[in-house]
Amino acid sequence: MNLYALVRPGLFALPAETAHATGTALLRAAQGTPIESLARERLHIDDERLSVEAFGQSFPNPVGVAAGFDKNAEIPTMLAALGFGHVEVGGVTAERQPGNPKPRMFRLREDRAIVNRMGFNNHGAEAVGERLSTARLPDVPVGLNVGKSKSTPLDDATADYRYTFERCGDAVDYTVVNVSSPNTPGLRKLQHRDALEGILGTLLDAGARPLLVKLSPDLAERAIDEALAVVDDLDLDGVIATNTTTSRPESLQSPHRAERGGLSGKPIETVSTAFVSRVARRTDVPVVGVGGISDAEGAYAKIRAGASLVQLYTALVYEGPTVAREINRSLLRLLDRDGFDHVSEAVGADL
Numbered sequence: 001m002n003l004y005a006l007v008r009p010g011l012f013a014l015p016a017e018t019a020h021a022t023g024t025a026l027l028r029a030a031q032g033t034p035i036e037s038l039a040r041e042r043l044h045i046d047d048e049r050l051s052v053e054a055f056g057q058s059f060p061n062p063v064g065v066a067a068g069f070d071k072n073a074e075i076p077t078m079l080a081a082l083g084f085g086h087v088e089v090g091g092v093t094a095e096r097q098p099g100n101p102k103p104r105m106f107r108l109r110e111d112r113a114i115v116n117r118m119g120f121n122n123h124g125a126e127a128v129g130e131r132l133s134t135a136r137l138p139d140v141p142v143g144l145n146v147g148k149s150k151s152t153p154l155d156d157a158t159a160d161y162r163y164t165f166e167r168c169g170d171a172v173d174y175t176v177v178n179v180s181s182p183n184t185p186g187l188r189k190l191q192h193r194d195a196l197e198g199i200l201g202t203l204l205d206a207g208a209r210p211l212l213v214k215l216s217p218d219l220a221e222r223a224i225d226e227a228l229a230v231v232d233d234l235d236l237d238g239v240i241a242t243n244t245t246t247s248r249p250e251s252l253q254s255p256h257r258a259e260r261g262g263l264s265g266k267p268i269e270t271v272s273t274a275f276v277s278r279v280a281r282r283t284d285v286p287v288v289g290v291g292g293i294s295d296a297e298g299a300y301a302k303i304r305a306g307a308s309l310v311q312l313y314t315a316l317v318y319e320g321p322t323v324a325r326e327i328n329r330s331l332l333r334l335l336d337r338d339g340f341d342h343v344s345e346a347v348g349a350d351l
């Protein structure tokens with residue numbers, strides 16, 4: 001019996017951001033208590049066939065929590081206890097900032113989607129760095145997603161990213177330059193070659209390894225090529241594909257489809273999988289596939305499209321805290337069905 005099916009109507013009666021804050025508060029309260037151990041026992045699928053080696057890190061399974069869910073690194077251990085194989089905290093910016101005015105997060109229930117225009121609300125690099133260096137961290141890799149402070153002009157973005165890395169980078173296992181959120185004015189321009197080279201090069205000089213870049217599904221072909229040329233030139237460690245989209249598929253039913261912001265969840269799944277395969281075809285570095293994954297079939301499609309790892313956010317809202325276990329369990333079945341002895345054999349099988 002699925003407990004979340006009982007809890008979800010209560011959460012869905014609340015505004016989306018309040019529901020998120022409530023869920024996070026519950027997870028924070030459970031963290032470090034016997035509930036955390038119980039969750040780990042019940043939800044962690046311990047199977048060597050799911051283990052992943054990527055950019056020098058060992059992951060117990062390919063399914064991670066995408067950035068934005070734990071913006072301030074308050075619940076990484078509890079999220080890992082839900083069975084996730086890695087947790088990406090952030091986006092963190094150099095300055096503490098409130099984000100955009102509320103409401104700024106909307107459930108498109110009919111579409112199993114979310115539109116958000118949070119605008120990098122977070123406690124700032126100083127506070128998150130302090131938390132990361134003193135907290136008990138999970139025994140799965142933790143990534144740091146770095147964004148740009150709203151008040152910092154685009155021309156000074158490099159220093160902003162560097163400041164955050166210097167405050168938080170030592171405590172984490174990989175760093176992600178996020179130049180693809182649609183909710184900080186001008187941010188996505190930083191995906192262009194010169195800007196991207198400047199930011200990534202500076203972070204590498206500062207010692208950021210492994211270093212990944214997260215891309216927008218709205219990038220045009222040429223812009224993808226440009227970004228991937230930088231990935232190759234700088235010998236980056238990986239690419240995360242994709243962030244949310246500002247486009248609105250015709251199929252959307254919910255009245256909230258007209259809200260400004262980035263769309264995530266089911267409606268972006270196919271586009272984001274196609275993006276993963278485009279990236280995987282053009283580069284040799286590991287690809288982290290994210291966008292609309294809610295079940296093992298979706299995770300498997302991204303893996304077959306070339307993703308070494310996958311992540312999700314929106315499915316945690318719709319499917320609940322057992323989603324990683326369900327995906328990992330059924331992934332094993334899909335591997336069996338297709339005669340793969342290990343998940344690594346399925347990576348890029350459709351390319």
Ligand SMILES: Cc1cc2nc3c(=O)[nH]c(=O)nc-3n(C[C@H](O)[C@H](O)[C@H](O)COP(=O)(O)O)c2cc1C
Pocket residue numbers: 066067068069071090091092105114116118120145147178181214242243244263264265266268290291292293311312313314315
């Ligand atoms: C409310 C919300 C906040 C997000 N914040 C961030 C963020 O700070 N940094 C980032 O790189 N992505 C952020 N994302 C994007 C997710 O990490 C992910 O790329 C996107 O939601 C697609 O995955 P999904 O369909 O599984 O949700 C956010 C998404 C949502 C819904």
